[in-house]
Amino acid sequence: MESELQPVPVSPQKRDPAWKHCQMFKDGDRLKLICIYCGKMFSGGGIHRIKEHLAGQKGNAATCPRVQKDVQLLMRESLVGGKVKRKKHKTAVASTNLNSIPNEIDTIFSQSEEKAGFQLIAAPGTIADYFSLLPSKEEEMPDIDSDNRKREQKVEMTSSDRRKRQEGNSSPPPTYPNAGPVDNLNLGSTKGEDAVQKAIGQFLYDIGLSLGAVNSIYFQPMIDAFSFERSSFKTPSYHDVRGWILKKSVEEVKSMVDQYKETWGRTGCSLLVDDWTTGTGRVLINFLAYCPKGMIFLKYVDASEIVRSTDALYGLLKEVVEEVGVQNVLQVITDSAEHYVVAGKRLTETFPTMYWTPCSARCIDLMLEDIGKFDWISEILENAKTVTRFVYNHALVLNMTRRYTNGKDLVQPALSSSATNFATLRSMVDLKNNLQAMVTSQEWMDCHYSKKPDGIAMLDVICSESFWSSCSTIVRITDPLLRVLRMVGSEKRPAMGYIYASLYRVKEAIKKELVKKKYYLAYWNVIDHRWERQLARPLHAAGFYLNPKFLYNIEGDVHNEIMSGMLDCIERLVPEIEIQDKITKELNLYKNAVGDFGRKMATRARHTLPADKWWSTYGGGCPNLTRLAIRILCQTCSAKVFKRNQISLKQIHHYTTNRLELQRLSDLVFVEYNLRLRQMQLQKDKESEVMDPISIDVCDIVEDWVAEKHPVVGDVGSPEWTALVQPDANTALPLSPKDEAESLVEGFGDDEIYDGVNDEEDTESQDHEEA
Known part of the structure; x- marks a missing residue:
């Protein structure tokens, strides 16, 4: 019976690049190597045999049929480098008086070893030395888009800024005399770009930050800013990042948020309520506002003591609606838990011009x-x-x-x-x-x-x-x-x-x-x-009716459920009776495609323009209905934003009774959350990057x-x-080979889908089929 193979870890002392591309197992008293690409097992010949196998070098080993091209080239270079190294060693023994002069053979060997990631070089003595390895400002500097340039201009610190900052801090940035020099961290295992990337990696490991941080749109601009500053850059102190830098960031984010709020008068907004429980059992509620320009974070509240009380929850929702402006809010979206249902219904009774x-x-x-x-x-x-x-x-x-x-x-x-x-x-x-x-x-x-x-x-x-x-x-x-x-x-x-x-x-x-x-x-x-319990809402029916792509593809009369939802929205969202009557008249013009609605351009644009843009372009003859249509069609349906593990819970939501620090932490949440939302907005036309399925x-x-x-x-x-x-x-x-919205266009004439099937009809139908 064949003995069980036991995996054996590869010692760090084994620096040959081929060790990265094979696995070592113990079979009884013998060691065997297995190629990770084709699974071929080698009982003898050592790592050199594996390297020949991967390099495709005929002779002692069969060529690997599945090795990647870049790996094959690397193995070939390594084999050549080994021969050169041996020749160089003989030359060095014969000419010891020349051993301090680098030659071309050294360069050839270092390049082959460098690609494998195993050459040991002296580590830079300071962080500035790492940035000196980056390209100069004039050489191979990547272009930065206009947004990044503006951001860099905003955060660039002049000499006067530095003086003001130093004057505002009574004490200089702290020093740590017991901290070892950077070269003691053994960061410099390779040259140039590899050294910088390794330094970044070890920084992330040290502070315990999510490794997904490298996907941030703000990451590359930060590296670009470092490379521009080169050795003159001084890292910010602990007091800097929680002081003047945070203060300026809060100001910039508030300015961005104000720009979003300016659009609410025309499009309205949806108030999103997203609650979640921390590892310590505390319930935090995040309040956000959505409009077509983007989503913004307003604030968070520790609701651990009130979340199950419908009276207290209603009071909290009412307070936030008033802060946003009742005239701006079309709907409040929450979870469907019972306490939210009760609080939401009370909210709509208090504010009859909005929905829950x-x-x-x-x-x-x-x-x-x-x-x-x-x-x-x-x-x-x-x-x-x-x-x-x-x-x-x-x-x-x-x-x-x-x-x-x-x-x-x-x-x-x-x-x-x-x-x-x-x-x-x-x-x-x-x-x-x-x-x-x-x-x-x-x-x-x-x-x-x-x-x-x-x-x-x-x-x-x-x-x-x-x-x-x-x-x-x-x-x-x-x-x-x-x-x-x-x-x-x-x-x-x-x-x-x-x-x-x-x-x-x-x-x-x-x-x-x-x-x-x-x-x-x-x-x-x-x-x-x-x-029927949760999603059958008038807003959803009105959104369907006001989307020309769908209305003009209905077969027969508009279903009563849809028309009823549309009329309900008119009554609730438009409090003025005179405007309601005008909208009712304008509905017939829209339904029958009268005036600009019936233009050939408008007909073609039903399937190419977003619904709210279509109304902006062709709804001029029905101004009252157009305003209502844009406000409804510009809303979202979901309160879920992004994964909660993207927000650093422990530090940001840490409980403190100090008033000043609590205010600072609230501002930190405000900045971090809105920067994440901004990142989502900038990446909305890109497919989101998928994490490795085995990632934590x-x-x-x-x-x-x-x-x-x-x-x-x-x-x-x-x-x-x-x-x-x-x-x-x-x-x-x-998930779909084409845009989801494009697959929704065809007719909507199946009454069974609208009405469903009651129990009696279902029983008769099944009896008929079985008969």
């Missing part, structure tokens, strides 16, 4: 969660997880899988755990052929992991056609809901004009997939249950897909992760 609506993203997520509880669906999800858990817990298997899927990851982190379940299932269906090609390859058969019980279980799942057939059905049922979830949480366009049509299309897609009423009705009931940053939503059910005790700290090939920068598979 539950968060659409949360409601749709609950629909997905309910669908995932169906027995046959939960069973398929569990089978799929046996594949991903095995893949994402073994470096060699994960590297192999990513090669066969061309760098695409199986696990796709989404907005929630439920969304992640179905997004990952869709990803696996798209990569079905790639996975089957992998597990039927000779490489997999030769891999020792294929003989393990979990490896055999994975093979059974991937080769099961019934599994894939069920997966495809689930994907066709849930993919429309996933697209709606992404749309309501998107910054690309206000979602109010699309949510109603989207839910119609979801039910239509399920009916088309399952055909028979007795099959699709179960899923309709899940959707209707959440829709997404563990809360992917844990069930990547964590072993029964992890081996004492296995933590194994060096196997170092064999992982770095994943692509963005491995996401798109």
Whole structure:
């Protein structure tokens, strides 16, 4: 019986670049090396044999068929460098009086070793020395866009600024005499750019900051500013960053927020209420305002003592509405918990010109969660997880899988755990052929992991056609809901004009997939249950009616539910009776496409312009209706903003009874939150960067897909992760091959979707089908 291979960590003293591209195992008393690309096992020849294998050098080892081109070139250079090094050593022994003069041979060898990341060089003595390794201002300096230049001009400190700052601080920046010099940190393992990047990495590790900080749009401008300043730059002190720098940042962010507020008179705004519980059990409520120009953070409140009291919660909501301006707020969006429902209804009684609506993203997520509880669906999800858990817990298997899927990851982190379940299932269906090609390859058969019980279980799942057939059905049922979830949480366009049509299309897609009423009705009931209890709001119906893309594609008369919602919005959002009557008359002009609404340009623009822009362009003949339409169509449907782990809870929301420090921390939250929101706004036209599925940053939503059910005790700290090939920068598979809004255009003539099916009709229908 073949003995079990035990992984052996590679000693730090082993500096040959080939060690990064193989794994070492102990087989009894012998050591064996395995190529991480093709899985070939070497029982002799040492690391040199592996290097020849990767370099494709014929002779002692077969060429690796799957090695990456850049790795192959690196191995070839290393082999050449080794020969040069030996020759250089002989020359040095013969000519000891010349050993202080660098020569071309030194340069050739250092380049080959430098690329592998193992050459030891003297570390710079100061931080300024690191920046001296960057390109000069005149050489190879990347262009900076106008926004960055403006930002740099604002934060640039003149000599007079420095004098004022020093005069404001009675004491100089603190020094730390016991701190060791920077070169003691052994940062300089490579030259130039690598040294700077390593210094940044160790700074992030030291302060415990999320490694996702490097994705910030403010990160590169900071590095650019450093490189411009070069050695003359002096790092800010602790008192600087919490003093004058924070003060100036607060002023700049408040100026930005004021620009957003200036647009509320025309477009109105949605007040978003997002509460969450910290690790210590405190309940914090964040208040934000949304308008087409962007989303801004207003403030946060520690509501630990009042959140369950509907009276206190109502009072808090009322206070914030008054601060924003009752005339500006069209709706207050909160969670759908019972205490919010009660407080929200009281709020609309107090302010009859606005709505309370539950968060659409949360409601749709609950629909997905309910669908995932169906027995046959939960069973398929569990089978799929046996594949991903095995893949994402073994470096060699994960590297192999990513090669066969061309760098695409199986696990796709989404907005929630439920969304992640179905997004990952869709990803696996798209990569079905790639996975089957992998597990039927000779490489997999030769891999020792294929003989393990979990490896055999994975093979059974991937080769099961019934599994894939069920997966495809689930994907066709849930993919429309996933697209709606992404749309309501998107910054690309206000979602109010699309949510109603989207839910119609979801039910239509399920009916088309399952055909028979007795099959699709179960899923309709899940959707209707959440829709009727939470999402059936007049604003959503009015958003559908006022979107020309949808209204002019209705087959037959407008459904009563839609028309009733439109009229309700007129009565509630427009308190003046004279204006209400004018809007009612203008509705007929819009419905019948009279005047500018019927122009050929307007007809073409229904499908190209955003709905609010369409009204701005062609609604001049109906000014009262146009104003109302723009205010409704410019609103969002969701109160969910971004992952909470992006806000540093421990420090920013730390409890303190000191009035001054509490005010400072509130300002710090204000700045940080709004800078994050600004970053989202600037990146809204880009696909969001997907985190590595095994990253701790997404563990809360992917844990069930990547964590072993029964992890081996004492296995933590194994060096196997170092064999992982770095994943692509963005491995996401798109949720839809086209823009979600473009797939909503066709007719809306299915009355069954509007009305649903009552129990008596359902019973008669099933009896008829069975007969």
